[in-house]
Amino acid sequence: MATGSRYVPIQISQMQALLEHDMGFQRADESTSWEAIWSRQVATKGGRTFPYTVKVYSSVDLRTNVSRDSGEDAIRLVLKDDVTGYAVKAAEKRVFRTKSALVNLRERARELFQEVVAGPHCPKCGALMKARRGGPGNHWFLGCSHYNPDKSWHCTGTRRVSELSVDQKVAFGIPTDTTS
Ligand SMILES: [Zn+2]
Numbered sequence: 001m002a003t004g005s006r007y008v009p010i011q012i013s014q015m016q017a018l019l020e021h022d023m024g025f026q027r028a029d030e031s032t033s034w035e036a037i038w039s040r041q042v043a044t045k046g047g048r049t050f051p052y053t054v055k056v057y058s059s060v061d062l063r064t065n066v067s068r069d070s071g072e073d074a075i076r077l078v079l080k081d082d083v084t085g086y087a088v089k090a091a092e093k094r095v096f097r098t099k100s101a102l103v104n105l106r107e108r109a110r111e112l113f114q115e116v117v118a119g120p121h122c123p124k125c126g127a128l129m130k131a132r133r134g135g136p137g138n139h140w141f142l143g144c145s146h147y148n149p150d151k152s153w154h155c156t157g158t159r160r161v162s163e164l165s166v167d168q169k170v171a172f173g174i175p176t177d178t179t180s
Contacts, residue, residue, distance in 0.1 A: 005098045010075075012036055012065040015058050018102050023109060028055060035068070036060040041082070042116040050126060051082040052116045054109055059097065067097055075105055079112050083127065083146060083153050091115060120168065122146070124157035131172040139180045142172070 019025035025038035079091035129142035146155035
Protein backbone atom coordinates (compact mmCIF):
# COMPACT_ATOMS: atom_id res chain seq x y z
CA MET A 1 0.00 0.00 0.00
CA ALA A 2 1.35 3.44 -0.95
CA THR A 3 2.24 5.94 1.79
CA GLY A 4 -0.52 8.31 0.71
CA SER A 5 -3.26 5.72 1.22
CA ARG A 6 -2.58 4.81 4.87
CA TYR A 7 -5.42 4.86 7.38
CA VAL A 8 -5.75 8.23 9.13
CA PRO A 9 -8.10 8.45 12.15
CA ILE A 10 -10.96 10.94 11.84
CA GLN A 11 -12.38 12.82 14.83
CA ILE A 12 -16.10 13.46 15.22
CA SER A 13 -15.37 17.21 15.35
CA GLN A 14 -13.88 17.06 11.84
CA MET A 15 -17.02 15.33 10.55
CA GLN A 16 -19.21 17.92 12.26
CA ALA A 17 -17.25 20.81 10.78
CA LEU A 18 -17.59 19.43 7.26
CA LEU A 19 -21.04 17.86 7.27
CA GLU A 20 -22.98 20.13 9.67
CA HIS A 21 -21.33 23.52 9.37
CA ASP A 22 -20.28 23.43 5.70
CA MET A 23 -22.82 21.14 4.03
CA GLY A 24 -26.04 21.40 6.06
CA PHE A 25 -26.25 17.78 7.21
CA GLN A 26 -27.91 16.81 10.49
CA ARG A 27 -27.35 13.85 12.79
CA ALA A 28 -29.62 10.92 11.87
CA ASP A 29 -31.21 8.27 14.07
CA GLU A 30 -28.32 6.35 15.64
CA SER A 31 -30.33 4.30 18.13
CA THR A 32 -29.37 0.97 16.55
CA SER A 33 -25.93 1.98 15.32
CA TRP A 34 -22.38 1.87 16.69
CA GLU A 35 -21.33 4.76 14.47
CA ALA A 36 -22.24 8.41 13.92
CA ILE A 37 -24.63 8.94 10.98
CA TRP A 38 -25.53 12.18 9.20
CA SER A 39 -28.26 12.83 6.65
CA ARG A 40 -29.47 15.65 4.43
CA GLN A 41 -32.41 15.84 2.09
CA VAL A 42 -31.63 16.77 -1.51
CA ALA A 43 -32.92 20.20 -2.53
CA THR A 44 -32.00 22.54 -5.35
CA LYS A 45 -31.00 26.17 -4.89
CA GLY A 46 -34.40 27.17 -6.23
CA GLY A 47 -35.99 25.53 -3.21
CA ARG A 48 -37.43 22.53 -5.02
CA THR A 49 -37.19 19.46 -2.82
CA PHE A 50 -36.65 15.96 -4.17
CA PRO A 51 -37.72 12.92 -2.11
CA TYR A 52 -34.16 11.70 -1.66
CA THR A 53 -31.78 11.80 1.31
CA VAL A 54 -28.02 11.41 1.35
CA LYS A 55 -26.88 9.43 4.41
CA VAL A 56 -23.25 9.33 5.57
CA TYR A 57 -22.19 6.34 7.67
CA SER A 58 -19.07 7.91 9.14
CA SER A 59 -17.23 4.97 10.77
CA VAL A 60 -16.80 7.30 13.78
CA ASP A 61 -17.44 5.15 16.87
CA LEU A 62 -20.09 6.73 19.14
CA ARG A 63 -18.22 5.54 22.25
CA THR A 64 -14.85 7.06 21.37
CA ASN A 65 -15.80 9.88 18.92
CA VAL A 66 -13.03 8.76 16.60
CA SER A 67 -13.15 6.50 13.52
CA ARG A 68 -12.74 2.81 14.17
CA ASP A 69 -9.64 1.33 12.61
CA SER A 70 -10.90 -2.04 11.46
CA GLY A 71 -9.23 -3.08 8.27
CA GLU A 72 -11.29 -2.38 5.21
CA ASP A 73 -13.92 -0.22 6.91
CA ALA A 74 -14.74 2.91 4.96
CA ILE A 75 -17.07 5.88 5.17
CA ARG A 76 -20.20 4.91 3.19
CA LEU A 77 -22.52 7.28 1.37
CA VAL A 78 -26.00 6.02 0.60
CA LEU A 79 -28.73 7.69 -1.42
CA LYS A 80 -32.08 6.90 0.21
CA ASP A 81 -35.39 7.19 -1.62
CA ASP A 82 -37.73 8.82 0.94
CA VAL A 83 -40.89 7.53 -0.82
CA THR A 84 -39.97 3.84 -1.07
CA GLY A 85 -37.67 3.77 1.95
CA TYR A 86 -35.13 1.84 -0.14
CA ALA A 87 -31.52 2.78 -0.79
CA VAL A 88 -30.68 3.52 -4.42
CA LYS A 89 -28.12 0.71 -4.70
CA ALA A 90 -26.45 1.96 -7.87
CA ALA A 91 -25.58 5.25 -6.15
CA GLU A 92 -23.66 3.93 -3.13
CA LYS A 93 -20.16 5.31 -2.65
CA ARG A 94 -17.22 4.57 -0.34
CA VAL A 95 -14.51 6.88 0.99
CA PHE A 96 -11.33 5.39 2.42
CA ARG A 97 -9.97 7.04 5.58
CA THR A 98 -6.74 8.36 4.12
CA LYS A 99 -5.24 11.86 4.42
CA SER A 100 -7.65 13.19 1.78
CA ALA A 101 -10.76 11.49 3.21
CA LEU A 102 -12.67 14.67 4.09
CA VAL A 103 -12.01 16.26 0.69
CA ASN A 104 -13.15 13.05 -0.98
CA LEU A 105 -16.20 12.81 1.26
CA ARG A 106 -17.32 16.31 0.28
CA GLU A 107 -16.80 15.42 -3.39
CA ARG A 108 -18.74 12.14 -3.23
CA ALA A 109 -21.64 13.80 -1.35
CA ARG A 110 -21.83 16.55 -3.98
CA GLU A 111 -21.93 13.90 -6.71
CA LEU A 112 -24.93 12.24 -5.09
CA PHE A 113 -26.81 15.55 -4.72
CA GLN A 114 -25.96 16.39 -8.32
CA GLU A 115 -27.13 13.00 -9.56
CA VAL A 116 -30.58 13.57 -8.08
CA VAL A 117 -30.88 17.17 -9.21
CA ALA A 118 -29.67 16.41 -12.76
CA GLY A 119 -32.26 13.68 -13.31
CA PRO A 120 -33.96 13.04 -15.69
CA HIS A 121 -37.03 12.92 -13.45
CA CYS A 122 -40.37 11.20 -13.79
CA PRO A 123 -42.95 13.60 -15.32
CA LYS A 124 -45.61 12.27 -12.92
CA CYS A 125 -43.91 12.04 -9.52
CA GLY A 126 -40.41 13.55 -9.84
CA ALA A 127 -38.55 10.33 -8.97
CA LEU A 128 -35.42 9.25 -10.83
CA MET A 129 -35.88 7.15 -13.99
CA LYS A 130 -34.55 3.75 -15.06
CA ALA A 131 -33.74 2.45 -18.54
CA ARG A 132 -36.21 -0.21 -19.65
CA ARG A 133 -37.12 -2.13 -22.78
CA GLY A 134 -40.54 -3.35 -23.86
CA GLY A 135 -43.61 -3.00 -26.01
CA PRO A 136 -43.84 -3.72 -29.72
CA GLY A 137 -40.31 -3.77 -31.16
CA ASN A 138 -38.78 -4.14 -27.67
CA HIS A 139 -37.79 -0.47 -27.77
CA TRP A 140 -35.87 1.43 -25.10
CA PHE A 141 -37.65 3.89 -22.84
CA LEU A 142 -37.21 5.44 -19.41
CA GLY A 143 -39.55 4.18 -16.72
CA CYS A 144 -40.16 5.64 -13.27
CA SER A 145 -38.04 4.03 -10.52
CA HIS A 146 -41.28 3.92 -8.49
CA TYR A 147 -42.81 1.38 -10.88
CA ASN A 148 -44.08 -1.39 -8.59
CA PRO A 149 -47.75 -2.45 -8.96
CA ASP A 150 -47.71 -4.06 -5.49
CA LYS A 151 -46.96 -0.79 -3.67
CA SER A 152 -49.01 2.25 -2.75
CA TRP A 153 -46.36 4.50 -4.33
CA HIS A 154 -46.57 2.69 -7.71
CA CYS A 155 -46.00 5.09 -10.61
CA THR A 156 -46.27 4.45 -14.36
CA GLY A 157 -44.51 7.61 -15.57
CA THR A 158 -42.30 7.23 -18.67
CA ARG A 159 -40.06 9.38 -20.85
CA ARG A 160 -38.79 8.89 -24.39
CA VAL A 161 -35.14 8.11 -25.00
CA SER A 162 -35.10 10.80 -27.70
CA GLU A 163 -35.23 13.39 -24.88
CA LEU A 164 -31.79 12.27 -23.64
CA SER A 165 -28.40 13.70 -24.51
CA VAL A 166 -25.68 11.33 -25.76
CA ASP A 167 -24.01 11.48 -22.32
CA GLN A 168 -27.28 10.56 -20.60
CA LYS A 169 -27.77 7.58 -22.96
CA VAL A 170 -24.28 6.36 -22.09
CA ALA A 171 -25.00 6.79 -18.37
CA PHE A 172 -28.18 4.70 -18.73
CA GLY A 173 -26.45 2.01 -20.82
CA ILE A 174 -28.69 2.75 -23.82
CA PRO A 175 -27.14 2.51 -27.33
CA THR A 176 -26.36 6.06 -28.48
CA ASP A 177 -28.00 5.49 -31.90
CA THR A 178 -31.39 4.86 -30.25
CA THR A 179 -33.84 7.47 -31.54
CA SER A 180 -37.24 6.34 -30.23
ZN1 LIG B 1 -42.99 8.46 -11.19
